[in-house]
Amino acid sequence: MAEFEPKIVAFVCNWCTYAGADLTGTSRIKYASNVRIIRFPCTGRIDYMLLLKAFGEGADGIIVSGCHPNDCHYTSGNFHARRRWIVFRSLIDFLGIDIRRITFSWVSAAEGAKWAGLVNSTVSVIRDLGPYDDYKKIANFIEKEVSHG
Amino acid sequence: MENYIIQNGSLENLFDALVAGGKTMIAPRLKNGKILFGKVESFSEISQDFIQTAQSAKEAFFPRTEKLFGYTCSKNKIVLEDVDPEMFPEVILWGIRPCDAKSLVPLKKIFNWDTGDQIFNRRVEKTTVISFSCQQSDEFCFCTSAGGGPGSTEGSDILFTVMGTDGYMAEVLSEKGKQILDLNSGLFSKAESHTNKDQFLAAIPVRFSREEVSKKLASYFDSGIWENQSLRCMGCGACAFVCPSCACFDIQDESHGNRGTRLRCWDSCGFSLFTQHTSGHNPREKQSQRWRQRLLHKFAYMPERLSVYGCTGCGRCSRACPVDMNILQHLISIQEVDHA
Amino acid sequence: MDELRTRARELLESGKVQLVIGYEQGSGGKTRPAFVENPEKTDSLIFDSRCIQNLAVYVTKSEVRKKGRPAIVASVPVLRSLIQLASENQINDDTLVIIGITPGLELIEFKTLKEVGSFLEQYSLELDARDKEMICKLDGMEPALRWKLWMETLEPCFKCYACRAACPLCYCTRCTVECNQPQWLPVASHLLGNLEWHIMRAMHMAGRCTDCGSCANACPVGIPLTLLTRKIMLDANLNFGQTGPSLTSGNIMSVFRPEDRDNFIK
Numbered sequence: 001m002a003e004f005e006p007k008i009v010a011f012v013c014n015w016c017t018y019a020g021a022d023l024t025g026t027s028r029i030k031y032a033s034n035v036r037i038i039r040f041p042c043t044g045r046i047d048y049m050l051l052l053k054a055f056g057e058g059a060d061g062i063i064v065s066g067c068h069p070n071d072c073h074y075t076s077g078n079f080h081a082r083r084r085w086i087v088f089r090s091l092i093d094f095l096g097i098d099i100r101r102i103t104f105s106w107v108s109a110a111e112g113a114k115w116a117g118l119v120n121s122t123v124s125v126i127r128d129l130g131p132y133d134d135y136k137k138i139a140n141f142i143e144k145e146v147s148h149g
Numbered sequence: 150m151e152n153y154i155i156q157n158g159s160l161e162n163l164f165d166a167l168v169a170g171g172k173t174m175i176a177p178r179l180k181n182g183k184i185l186f187g188k189v190e191s192f193s194e195i196s197q198d199f200i201q202t203a204q205s206a207k208e209a210f211f212p213r214t215e216k217l218f219g220y221t222c223s224k225n226k227i228v229l230e231d232v233d234p235e236m237f238p239e240v241i242l243w244g245i246r247p248c249d250a251k252s253l254v255p256l257k258k259i260f261n262w263d264t265g266d267q268i269f270n271r272r273v274e275k276t277t278v279i280s281f282s283c284q285q286s287d288e289f290c291f292c293t294s295a296g297g298g299p300g301s302t303e304g305s306d307i308l309f310t311v312m313g314t315d316g317y318m319a320e321v322l323s324e325k326g327k328q329i330l331d332l333n334s335g336l337f338s339k340a341e342s343h344t345n346k347d348q349f350l351a352a353i354p355v356r357f358s359r360e361e362v363s364k365k366l367a368s369y370f371d372s373g374i375w376e377n378q379s380l381r382c383m384g385c386g387a388c389a390f391v392c393p394s395c396a397c398f399d400i401q402d403e404s405h406g407n408r409g410t411r412l413r414c415w416d417s418c419g420f421s422l423f424t425q426h427t428s429g430h431n432p433r434e435k436q437s438q439r440w441r442q443r444l445l446h447k448f449a450y451m452p453e454r455l456s457v458y459g460c461t462g463c464g465r466c467s468r469a470c471p472v473d474m475n476i477l478q479h480l481i482s483i484q485e486v487d488h489a
Numbered sequence: 490m491d492e493l494r495t496r497a498r499e500l501l502e503s504g505k506v507q508l509v510i511g512y513e514q515g516s517g518g519k520t521r522p523a524f525v526e527n528p529e530k531t532d533s534l535i536f537d538s539r540c541i542q543n544l545a546v547y548v549t550k551s552e553v554r555k556k557g558r559p560a561i562v563a564s565v566p567v568l569r570s571l572i573q574l575a576s577e578n579q580i581n582d583d584t585l586v587i588i589g590i591t592p593g594l595e596l597i598e599f600k601t602l603k604e605v606g607s608f609l610e611q612y613s614l615e616l617d618a619r620d621k622e623m624i625c626k627l628d629g630m631e632p633a634l635r636w637k638l639w640m641e642t643l644e645p646c647f648k649c650y651a652c653r654a655a656c657p658l659c660y661c662t663r664c665t666v667e668c669n670q671p672q673w674l675p676v677a678s679h680l681l682g683n684l685e686w687h688i689m690r691a692m693h694m695a696g697r698c699t700d701c702g703s704c705a706n707a708c709p710v711g712i713p714l715t716l717l718t719r720k721i722m723l724d725a726n727l728n729f730g731q732t733g734p735s736l737t738s739g740n741i742m743s744v745f746r747p748e749d750r751d752n753f754i755k
Contacts, residue, residue: 096636
């Protein structure tokens, strides 16, 4: 039986984390290949519903990462994002969504090693948690025919 | 059609026998503080003492979200997988009211007025309707004004009427009903010919004449009454969704990559975008026009085009409405006052 | 009651307002919103503890605004919604005449929204104790159990949007669920569609909800929506110090402080 390989979706900002991930590559640091990166101009652009969409399309884990506070390329985008993440994370946890599967971080353009470490630790955590079947079950309406009491 | 008697205790035995027979039993049960329809497996789960459930039982034949077909797109072709109506479960609706059973009359007309809706029809064929007549009513009920009554048999396969402490009278009204009787004949005994259920039914006075209202409505299209009546309407879909006869739906495709499903979902003519055209024009852009549509559709257009009224007087819309758009009061007002 | 009717009649007769939005006797022993344009008809207006529908939902409706300047009968929850609407530039001092009703059933007329704001300072928002207890209980549960409970609770939802319609702060002429290029939220009322809708709405209420409870009262299938809105309010208070609607402090999701702190960002 094939070992479970987590699918991780990463929502990252262009100016810091994406550049940081690029640095990881140019520094030839090896790290887990389970991540699919989605590039945003800024973490302030990340709609919180996108995280749920990722789970709904089969992601087992999510990374959300951007510039450190005070370093945002657009001055305040990450401040707004931080407020959003605080409220959203608490709300979805309240509803029973597994927030251990979502990692939020600040990774700057110079932190290539940090990015690699972040991805490796996230993949390891998700591998232990297993696939996110609970969410996939409700997202997979194709398998069921009707929804009623 | 023959009448039978079943003793109080045996009713539960009948229920258990039906469950054991592998059928899906849908009955009223308490959830979130309201009485809703849901799958039940034991007699004790069924709510007993209530006037009407919060939602109707139309989900058994017209689910709120239903797969019509699936599709897979590849290089130059699309493969469709139709839903297999033979896979629909055999359902028994237990404990619905005569006003709910009667809704099958308009629903069948709506889903068969042009091309017969195969999926709906198959679900109806696979559903057995076991109704219980009403001993009590409230101010929202008006089945007798809507061509029905607390003991009406329209749409039911078996109608039970409780007769004080002497058990239930069972009217077996169709082949499906007879099948259940035959499989459980030990629980039933023949009723005496003089057994009459009328004394055990709720007294529900007729409040308006739907023929008169229907005639009047035809001339009220441009009347100012619609605006007056609908100012407090907030345009939600609660009335349409709890109604047993409302059958408007939306078609949605939900796709994941190159695979997808076409779904049919409930919709309401009360929503502001219900008649929005892609051009941006909306022929019913005001709530008053949408409220007018609701009443005319049920009491004028449907009788005219389909020879059937679109309302069975269950009163759920009025009970569910957050701002008390009491449809009965509005209809009485239309009959009694000249609003032209 | 008489004072209210007299005042309503005066306002209509003087032409200061063209419409009075209040409450009248409804069916089933409940009250319902009433719209009085004729000064002779103000006797139908009532006010008592049954008047819980939030009338502020009507001040943003074009059909109501077209009638002219309205006066609104406003209990404390309605006043809070009006302040929140004002802070979002949906109404101003000229839009309407506010006939306030204190919890002691006294009439109090406000000349400006600022006066309403000051008046409300003495009625701090206290969240319902039972809901707070339930929220605590849920917070202490295993997440997997919480998930199961919420899936069961949200299952009856059939997307009638009565919660949205009843909420005075859901005034968007085109709601996000009505956008279909792309279809951002599923229209269908399967579990995923219901979950995404309720999360979306709760997030849109973050920092804006004034706890009138109209959403939960409107729900025809009894979904405990106030658990979600009150959870959001508790978070807004805990993390950003918000205590209620305000004309000056700005929406918690639109502003920020560099000193905001989290405990989970790596």
